[in-house]
Amino acid sequence: MANAPTADNPHPHLRLVSDLDSIDMPPLPLGRIMQGDCIEGMNALPEESVDLIFADPPYNLQLGGDLSRPDNSVVNGVTEDWDQFDTMDAYDLFSHNWLQAARRVLKPNGSIWVVGSYHNIFRVGTVLQDQQFWIQNDIIWRKSNPMPNFRGTRFCNATETLIWATKTEDAKPTFNYDAMKMMNDGVQMRNDWVLPICTGKERLKKSDGTKAHPTQKPESLLHRVILSTSNPGDVVLDPFFGTGTTGAVAKKLGRHFIGFEMEEDYILHAQKRIDKIKKGTGENIEVTASRRSAPRVPFGRVIEQGFLSPGSFLFNKTGHVSAKVRPDGSLLVGDFSGSIHQVGARVQNAPSCNGWTYWHYHSTEGLTPIDAIRDEIRATMEGKLRPAPVA
Amino acid sequence: MANAPTADNPHPHLRLVSDLDSIDMPPLPLGRIMQGDCIEGMNALPEESVDLIFADPPYNLQLGGDLSRPDNSVVNGVTEDWDQFDTMDAYDLFSHNWLQAARRVLKPNGSIWVVGSYHNIFRVGTVLQDQQFWIQNDIIWRKSNPMPNFRGTRFCNATETLIWATKTEDAKPTFNYDAMKMMNDGVQMRNDWVLPICTGKERLKKSDGTKAHPTQKPESLLHRVILSTSNPGDVVLDPFFGTGTTGAVAKKLGRHFIGFEMEEDYILHAQKRIDKIKKGTGENIEVTASRRSAPRVPFGRVIEQGFLSPGSFLFNKTGHVSAKVRPDGSLLVGDFSGSIHQVGARVQNAPSCNGWTYWHYHSTEGLTPIDAIRDEIRATMEGKLRPAPVA
DNA sequence: AACTAACCTGAATCCTTAG
DNA sequence: TCTAAGGATTCAGGTTAGT
Numbered sequence: 001m002a003n004a005p006t007a008d009n010p011h012p013h014l015r016l017v018s019d020l021d022s023i024d025m026p027p028l029p030l031g032r033i034m035q036g037d038c039i040e041g042m043n044a045l046p047e048e049s050v051d052l053i054f055a056d057p058p059y060n061l062q063l064g065g066d067l068s069r070p071d072n073s074v075v076n077g078v079t080e081d082w083d084q085f086d087t088m089d090a091y092d093l094f095s096h097n098w099l100q101a102a103r104r105v106l107k108p109n110g111s112i113w114v115v116g117s118y119h120n121i122f123r124v125g126t127v128l129q130d131q132q133f134w135i136q137n138d139i140i141w142r143k144s145n146p147m148p149n150f151r152g153t154r155f156c157n158a159t160e161t162l163i164w165a166t167k168t169e170d171a172k173p174t175f176n177y178d179a180m181k182m183m184n185d186g187v188q189m190r191n192d193w194v195l196p197i198c199t200g201k202e203r204l205k206k207s208d209g210t211k212a213h214p215t216q217k218p219e220s221l222l223h224r225v226i227l228s229t230s231n232p233g234d235v236v237l238d239p240f241f242g243t244g245t246t247g248a249v250a251k252k253l254g255r256h257f258i259g260f261e262m263e264e265d266y267i268l269h270a271q272k273r274i275d276k277i278k279k280g281t282g283e284n285i286e287v288t289a290s291r292r293s294a295p296r297v298p299f300g301r302v303i304e305q306g307f308l309s310p311g312s313f314l315f316n317k318t319g320h321v322s323a324k325v326r327p328d329g330s331l332l333v334g335d336f337s338g339s340i341h342q343v344g345a346r347v348q349n350a351p352s353c354n355g356w357t358y359w360h361y362h363s364t365e366g367l368t369p370i371d372a373i374r375d376e377i378r379a380t381m382e383g384k385l386r387p388a389p390v391a
Numbered sequence: 392m393a394n395a396p397t398a399d400n401p402h403p404h405l406r407l408v409s410d411l412d413s414i415d416m417p418p419l420p421l422g423r424i425m426q427g428d429c430i431e432g433m434n435a436l437p438e439e440s441v442d443l444i445f446a447d448p449p450y451n452l453q454l455g456g457d458l459s460r461p462d463n464s465v466v467n468g469v470t471e472d473w474d475q476f477d478t479m480d481a482y483d484l485f486s487h488n489w490l491q492a493a494r495r496v497l498k499p500n501g502s503i504w505v506v507g508s509y510h511n512i513f514r515v516g517t518v519l520q521d522q523q524f525w526i527q528n529d530i531i532w533r534k535s536n537p538m539p540n541f542r543g544t545r546f547c548n549a550t551e552t553l554i555w556a557t558k559t560e561d562a563k564p565t566f567n568y569d570a571m572k573m574m575n576d577g578v579q580m581r582n583d584w585v586l587p588i589c590t591g592k593e594r595l596k597k598s599d600g601t602k603a604h605p606t607q608k609p610e611s612l613l614h615r616v617i618l619s620t621s622n623p624g625d626v627v628l629d630p631f632f633g634t635g636t637t638g639a640v641a642k643k644l645g646r647h648f649i650g651f652e653m654e655e656d657y658i659l660h661a662q663k664r665i666d667k668i669k670k671g672t673g674e675n676i677e678v679t680a681s682r683r684s685a686p687r688v689p690f691g692r693v694i695e696q697g698f699l700s701p702g703s704f705l706f707n708k709t710g711h712v713s714a715k716v717r718p719d720g721s722l723l724v725g726d727f728s729g730s731i732h733q734v735g736a737r738v739q740n741a742p743s744c745n746g747w748t749y750w751h752y753h754s755t756e757g758l759t760p761i762d763a764i765r766d767e768i769r770a771t772m773e774g775k776l777r778p779a780p781v782a
Numbered sequence: 783a784a785c786t787a788a789c790c791t792g793a794a795t796c797c798t799t800a801g
Numbered sequence: 802t803c804t805a806a807g808g809a810t811t812c813a814g815g816t817t818a819g820t
Contacts, residue, residue, distance in 0.1 A: 058793095059793055060795095061793060061794070061795060062795050063793095063794060063795060064794090064795065064796085067794060067796060068742070068796095068810095069791090069810080069811065070809080070810040070811055071810095071811085072739070072741040072742065072743070072744075073790080073791085075791085075792080075794070075796095076791080076792080077793080077794065078793050078794085083793085088520060088521070116793095117529075117793060117794090117795095118516070118526050118528070118529035118554070118795090119526075119793085119794095119795065121513070121516075121529075122512070122513045122515075122516025122517045122519075122520065123516075123517055123520070124513075125509070125512075125513025125514075125516075125517075126513045126514055126516075126517040128513075129479060129513065129514070130479070135509050135510075136545050137509070137545050137546045137548060138508075138509035138512075138550070138552070139546065140531045140533075140550050140583065142531075142533075142583050143792090143813095144813075144814090145792080145812070145813040145814055145815095146581070146792075146812080146813085147791080147792045147793090147794070147811085147812080147813095148579055148792095148810090148811040148812050148813090149579060149794080149796060149810090149811080150794090150796060150810055150811055151796035151797065151809075151810055151811095152568040152569075152572075152579070152681075152796080152797090152809075152810055152811085153566060153568070153796045153797075153810090154527050154528050154566065154794095154796070155528045155530065155555075155571070155579075155580050155581060155582040155619075156579050156580065156581040156582060156811090156812080157528065157582055157793090157794065157795095157796095158581040158582055158583055159529070159531055159581075159582055159583055160793075161529070161552075163509070164546075175544060175545065177543040177544070178543075180546070188539055188540060188543070188546075188547045189546050189547065190537070190546060190547040190549040190550075191546040191547060191548055191549055191550055192531065192533050192549055192550055192583070196813085196814080197792060197793095197813095198792085199791075199792070199813095199814070199815060200814080200815050200816080201815090201816095203792095211791090211792090214792095214793070215793050228546075290543075525795080526795080527795090560795080563797090563798090568810095578811090578812070579810095579811070579812080681809090682808090682809065682810095683797085683798080683808090683809065687799090687807080687808090689807095730806080730807075731807095731808095732806075732807060732808065733806080733807095743806090743807090743808080744808085745807085745808045745809060745810085746807085746808075747807095747808070747809090748808090748809090784820100785819105785820085786818100786819080786820075787817100787818085787819075787820095788816105788817085788818075788819085789815105789816080789817075789818090790814100790815085790816075790817095791813100791814095791815090791816105792812105792813100792814105796810090797807100797808090797809075797810095798806100798807085798808090798809095799805100799806090799807080799808105800804105800805090800806085800807095801803100801804090801805085801806105
């Protein structure tokens with residue numbers, strides 16, 4: 001998690017002005033919506049300058065004639081010019097080009113998300129993989145209120161698919177695992193998300209009452225994307241900005257955004273929408289910290305700070321296995337010594353072991369994991385911890 | 392629904408022996424598992440001879456090193472030789488080849504299903520589209536009991552994706568819409584299916600207790616696939632037969648199956664499994680019929696058989712609109728006359744109208760749709776109806 | 783004001799058969 | 802291959818009008 005805050009570098013997302021490579025770098029147009037082609041736009045940005053890309057490209061729907069509901073009302077389909085491609089090859093080329101530009105501006109450990117339907121998502125996924133992007137998850141957006149299949153000819157098409165990918169296989173993207181778990185009532189978040197489509201007051205309307213954009217995404221969807229794979233202060237880029245759901249949610253969550261959009265009308269709606277939003281700051285946008293981002297505590301400090309004395313003994317959960325504590329923070333069992341992890345693994349004959357949870361000490365409450373001591377030490381490291389989760 | 396039974400052709404799936412084109416056709420190896428490469432195998436079958444193909448190809452998982460759970464037990468991943476491909480290109484070529492062979496044996500209105508994960512499904516979907524297959528739905532299999540993400544580095548990967556496609560855009564595949572709706576408590580079936588993974592007694596085991604196949608699919612999944620897109624007596628082909636879930640469910644549901652499998656061990660398990668199953672027959676495998684397949688009744692017959700008299704009046708649901716019945720089965724409103732549908736459309740100023748449900752007559756129970764009369768007439772047309780839905 | 787009912791709408795590759 | 806006509810087909814949720 002090179003992007004995660006640590007004790008030594010609490011703001012890894014902020015680039016210091018004194019960084020040498022920033023001297024000739026054009027400033028990022030943070031918080032701005034740029035009108036025009038996103039490929040040219042992204043190519044004008046510095047390389048590897050963006051933490052997160054969310055893209056909602058045209059789906060290339062290829063709709064046939066009109067479709068009417070059983071009550072004879074007509075369905076208002078997506079017939080905009082920007083969704084028209086002459087051939088699948090043309091669509092593939094389009095995908096290749098914008099993804100290549102996106103790849104260039106994305107930081108090495110940044111994340112890219114693309115949303116689509118079965119019409120286009122297989123093409124997009126293939127292009128991503130062909131460009132060496134590494135898929136982390138496919139996410140299924142399960143619409144709680146999809147449009148039905150009116151003619152009874154297929155299964156109701158109630159989902160869209162998002163692909164979450166990194167630039168390379170070995171990238172270490174930001175992933176706020178514990179925040180997602182917290183958001184999911186304490187159990188690990190799955191890759192299928194139930195969220196309603198964008199309707200009601202959230203849906204932007206033109207002055208004549210019709211929808212401002214045919215495919216406006218719900219803020220809840222972007223909330224989960226941005227919260228899971230970026231940190232406050234990160235830069236979020238959306239190459240197909242539309243009416244600005246990405247920008248709105250980014251601003252609420254205290255991230256910077258950059259948007260590209262061709263249609264002036266969409267931009268006007270987006271700008272007005274985003275201007276109304278108060279930028280999220282401080283503890284309002286903090287999430288449950290991942291243990292990974294908590295400051296590392298060497299076992300030696302437990303000895304150093306007097307929580308355990310050299311020569312005292314640690315035990316496994318049942319008390320049947322014991323090891324002697326040495327002054328440097330190593331343990332000794334028989335003639336084998338090593339870290340709490342190494343010795344834990346050895347006595348279990350296991351390939352690895354988390355010593356913090358395996359080893360226990362005698363406290364007033366009986367055998368207690370030494371992890372409790374680590375928590376105490378961390379609590380004393382004032383200012384080096386991320387804030388606690390918002391209740 | 393060219394494949395759906397009708398009054399005139401109640402068994403469209405059965406090929407008459409007297410058909411001229413069947414004279415030189417090698418017989419289909421129905422109910423047999425063939426050992427060997429599925430491409431050669433399919434190419435040895437007659438063209439356009441199969442109603443349904445279900446394929447669970449290798450996923451090209453590209454697993455890294457061993458994966459262990461937090462308690463250090465090792466996860467038994469998919470590491471079989473058949474899942475190894477040197478490059479993505481090799482996988483694409485493989486997909487192209489077997490799909491081409493599958494396309495050849497599939498009937499013009501047949502359906503093909505392919506299941507995969509994010510590792511391979513984008514490749515498969517792209518190849519399908521490149522071969523002019525037409526995607527009907529993407530189906531999300533939501534596992535009710537997925538394996539968690541033990542490392543906490545991603546969202547829990549709780550889904551697999553199935554693609555349902557036809558050979559062409561204008562194909563009319565079998566789709567038992569009403570059966571699916573019935574199965575889903577009366578509301579139309581969505582494309583996201585919650586089903587458990589294959590565990591417990593259903594999971595085939597070797598004599599040493601380990602699983603016989605690393606990716607055995609649950610029968611519930613195949614049940615829904617086969618029931619929705621085939622009819623009794625149809626031929627279901629599975630090019631990657633494995634331990635025979637497709638064959639087992641096909642036999643239970645009264646469909647014929649053809650399987651190809653390379654590994655002898657899998658075949659032995661599959662054969663044993665399928666031999667134990669009693670072939671489904673008769674009303675046990677019938678599903679809710681579609682109104683589309685019911686015999687057509689002209690409105691004139693309603694008059695002819697005395698259910699309504701010439702000169703009587705029909706009304707809309709509220710009773711505010713009325714039309715006079717004429718002896719030839721036409722209706723009259725003002726100076727406009729025409730079929731029940733034409734007049735219904737006219738008085739609503741709608742492009743079309745189902746007169747059977749729009750028009751009502753005065754019965755002892757108040758205003759009743761004339762569709763009720765049609766149902767009565769149909770009930771008297773002995774032998775021309777499909778069996779009633781199983782309760 | 784509170785409740786009910788009618789009405790509207792959403793990224794959709796959405797019919798079948800006779801002539 | 803075309804047109805015309807028969808007739809089959811919808812779920813959840815929000816807004817608005819009516820009681």
